[in-house]
Amino acid sequence: MSLLRTKSIEQSIADTDEPEYQLKKSLSALDLTVFGVGVVIGAGIFTLTGRAAHNVAGPSIVISFVIAAICCALAAMCYAEFASTVPVSGSAYTFSYASLGEIFAWIIGWDLILEMFLGASVVAQGWSAYLGAFLGKLGITLPEALSYGGVVDLPAILLVIVLGFLVTIGIKESLRVNLALVGLKLFIVLFVIFAGIGFINPANYTPFIPPAAPTASGTGAEVWTQPLLQFVTGAVPSTFGVGGVLAGAALVFFAYIGFDVVATTAEETKNPQRDLPIGIIASLAICTVLYCAVALVVTGMVPYDQLDPSAALANAFAFHGQAWMATLISAGAVAGLTTVVLTLMIGATRLIFAMCRDALLPMGLAKVHPKYRTPWLITAIVTGVVAVVAGFTPVGVLEEMVNIGTLSAFVLVSIGIVVLRRKRPDLPRSFRVPLSPWLPILSAVICGYLMLNLSVETWLRFLIWLVIGFLIYFLYSRSHSRLATGVRIRPDMLAAMEEGHAPHDPR
DSSP states (O other), X not given: OOTTOOOOHHHHHHTTOSGGGOOOOOBOHHHHHHHHHHHHSSHIIIIIHHHHIIIIIGGGHHHHHHHHHHHHHHHHHHHHHHHHHSOOTTXXXXXXXXXXXXXXXXXXXXXXXXXXXXXXXXXXXXXXXHHHHHHXXXXXXXXXXXXXXXXXXXXXXXXXXXXXXXXXXXXXXXHHHHHHHHHHHHHHHHHHHHHHGGGOOGGGGSSSSOOOEEOTTSOTHHHHHSBHHHHHHTOOOEESHHHHHHHHHHHHGGGGTTGGGGXXXXXXXXXXXXXXXXXXXXXXXXXXXXXXXXXXXXXXXXXXXXXXXXXXXXXXXXXTTOHHHHHHHHHHHHHHHHHHHHHHHHHHHHHHHHHHHTTSSOGGGGOOOTTXXXXXXXXXXXXXXXXXXXXXXXXXXXXHHHHHHHHHHHHHHHHHHHHHHHHOTTSXXXXXXXXXXXXHHHHHHHHHHXXXXXXXXXXXXXXXXXXXXXXXXXXXXXXXXXXXXXXXXXXXXXXXXXXXXXOOOOO
């Protein structure tokens, strides 16, 4: 059985081509852009900006955002070509199955599970940080051991459990609610930009790129926290400087994660060949402008070495005595981040369901609740894992794990464009990555380089994750795959995957 067997594009589309399982095509390019902005603007901008500026890059974190945006823009074009060519749910997992083969589809699916599990956990921790800041402004102090950064992050755990319950009973965000939440987050971001301009001190931008500072002796724990590239080349471990800008780009890359989720709405888009590329690229462009503006304002308001790594936006205004502004930002962040956690949890559930559909994971995991008609077992697993990780993992560890999983997926998607162009030149492509194969190759190279700027311990954790994934694949998935057995997909699973819930039994 070949590891490179592919699931043809025609077969992928046929899986969802039966009339009773077709999704309603109701999304426009504007809807996709709003959806993309709503998912992307999350904990990355509310918490990570301050942490990255404080720890590794200083005011030059703005340059880091630009570098990360260029990387994402190249990957976004690859996603746009795939999504407009293969308008099927599953995003990068489906694309890789059609172009690179089953083993790569498994790897990318396994990496995306890492991205969504840990992404939801990171945002839940960010939500907890802003909840603590908001309650603090109201004179309510949570026990230190049971709040953000404590022994157990209880608010993050409770949030995940509540959202897991909502996903189980079949909660669906209406377009109106989604618009309201996106509008709220945009208001908070624009408020930070325009209200913060008046508090900028130009002296805080000097030096814009702080001089490189060695981190201790490069022995002991520092060996594991330095970027892999420094470890391999033998360079002295350091922060700030040019190396800090690149390390910052690898770190703030987390802030852009989410634009690829737009590709999962392919089957619900009125004109996917035209609207998907617009939605993906437009949402990325809008978020890039907002991120750079926020980074400039916040590092101008507070010296980078005095930024609060946990709730930088709110506490930048508290630094200037504007307590009411800090309260407003904290409240908006708490409300806005809630929908991001919910979306990522739903995304993880849909991805695992897709892998169960192809029998790479046990079909039995996709049991449908008799009353709510949702894959309750998968939802329970996702909820439990995310709650434990969010509640017990030290702050700052998760972002890099999310980044390395996503960057590896971007590398494979970029390579997949080149492969599919050669294998299936006959496919109609309404959007084509310009200057192919050079831009897709450049995308893969840049994503790979950013991966090398992540820490040694992050790479070790990632390798352990991959080893676990390979064990599952070779011990189970390879022999149980639908491509290996020819087993037909269960109709109720297909409906649950495509509609978000299974149809009621007509009996």
